[in-house]
Amino acid sequence: MELEAYLKLNRASLEEWQEALRRLSDIPALECHLQCPESSAPVGALSLLESPVGSVICLQASRPMIVKGWHSSTPVWIRVLNGAMQSADDAIPFAPGDARSPGSLAFQLSAGSQVALVIPREFPGEAEGEWRRGSRSRICALFDRFLFQVAFARSHAHSVASARKLIQGLIRHSLSEEGVDLCCVPSLDRRLQRAIEKIEQESDWEFDLPQLARHSGVSERNLYYLMRRETGLTPYRFYQRCRLIRVRRRLVDCQCEIPHISWYAADEGFSHLGRFAALYREHFGELPSQTVQWRRSLLDTADEFA
16 A cells, blocks of 8 residues: 555544544544445555645545545645546546645545545635646656655655655645656666565565575675665665564554554564664654554544444
8 A cells, every 4th residue: 555654544444434534634524435335344544644734645445435525625636546536426537646626525436446635734826716736747746756755765754754845846836836846756676676575575584685685686785775776775774664564554453452562563573662662653753552542542433433
């Protein structure tokens, strides 16, 4: 899932999903409806990255659903990443890089769809005639560069800076201002891709730079500099980040009375709990206990609703 480092909700029930969207949008009347409500299967996952100038939300729907009652006082930019998203009112599909003017937003997500939404806190173009949708290709370029940067972020502060740059770029573009930086998303060297895939997919693998270099078909020295140049991270730093993300996913999924944070950390090779907590906060901007508490509060609200 895109923005997996900021996963807030996974394998969610409809009640959890709806409560999460209500909190994030600050709209208590927002409603979510399933097209096949008789099934009890999870409805999807949600990630959130907040910055001082706005938020980036990534929604992943496991089942077809309709979201109504979302009202925004600012424009909303939408990047359809997978599947389909369409207007709930007239069934018109949303295009990748679409933009919606301030007002009500009702949409339908197909099963397996994944969309990213940008919601700024304020929008300076309030005067009539200043708002424009802008070029979808330029909007997609800004989104894609941002998603690449966050995937290889050195820290939470780096991710927040990338989100700020994305939102400010979208605002400038919608106001027809010049000078929007549209650097292309890097195309990773195939040898580097092999190294990244091994680190991401082999959760039981223990870091071994010589072995990783052999697997990638490049020398240790070249692999180190290649990854540093194209992603900004060293191979070990990326390996460490992937382990932290796996712990986060387990914490988000945890529904037990007492979350065993130390167990999950130890399973990923973090033997010192204090050091692990510091690294976790550095990468995600919150402590492991805060990740658990946010999901727990949704479960409590869902139980009350039931």
